[in-house]
Amino acid sequence: MIAENDFSVVKNVFSSYLEENGLRRTPERFAILEQIYDSKEHFDVDSLYVKMKNENFRVSRATVYNTIEVLLDCNLIRKHQFGDDKAHYEKSFFYRQHDHIILTDTQEVVEFCDPRIEAIKKTIEEVFNITVDSHSLYFYGTRNTETKENQSAKS
Ligand SMILES: [Zn+2]
Incomplete structure (x- = not known):
């Protein structure tokens, strides 16, 4: 049984997915993944970008958007439409x-x-x-x- 907070498992899933799909395993992509799995909240991409910028991560808005798409493709996050025009996301691995x-x-x-x-x-x-x-x-x-x-x- 895997511990619920074992981030290394999630990291491995992402790492394998990137490798299998010929995508680069950049530190920025893993920083975004970690940021998402550190939080319990639903979030939209712009707030995530602003939050990371405020914490002095050196990521571009384009990288955040691009990484969100990759994380959706490998099912590590779920996408929601909660009624306003913005898409919201949340982590999905381990989470019921x-x-x-x-x-x-x-x-x-x-x-x-x-x-x-x-x-x-x-x-x-x-x-x-x-x-x-x-x-x-x-x-x-x-x-x-x-x-x-x-x-x-x-x-
Ligand atoms: Zn939810």
């Missing part, structure tokens, strides 16, 4: 499948995991005789401000 609720008034993103979604996936695979490689499911909503007591007091 989960889905997202987007609060459209605050832009807050809430993660949840429900085993019934896995059950739906299995049913679909059997019924249609296919293999599901991935899925995307987003619930959009707003938080209820009134408590249950308030609502029953009104009625």
Whole structure:
């Protein structure tokens, strides 16, 4: 069993992928990977670039964008569209499948995991005789401000 925080495993996956695809294994690419795996947050590419710049990493915006594409191709990150026009990303290796609720008034993103979604996936695979490689499911909503007591007091 692999330790959840064993970054060297992730690094090896990336390193092999770069080699197999004839891409250069530059320190910048590994620094970007490490930055992503150090954080628990969802992020967009520009914020990642700004964060790295503020921490004095010498990477160009083009390198960050390019590396994000490579990381998507080798499944080390997942891409999300949370409702605004910017794409958001998060690390995916070691991290359980989960889905997202987007609060459209605050832009807050809430993660949840429900085993019934896995059950739906299995049913679909059997019924249609296919293999599901991935899925995307987003619930959009707003938080209820009134408590249950308030609502029953009104009625
Ligand atoms: Zn997430």
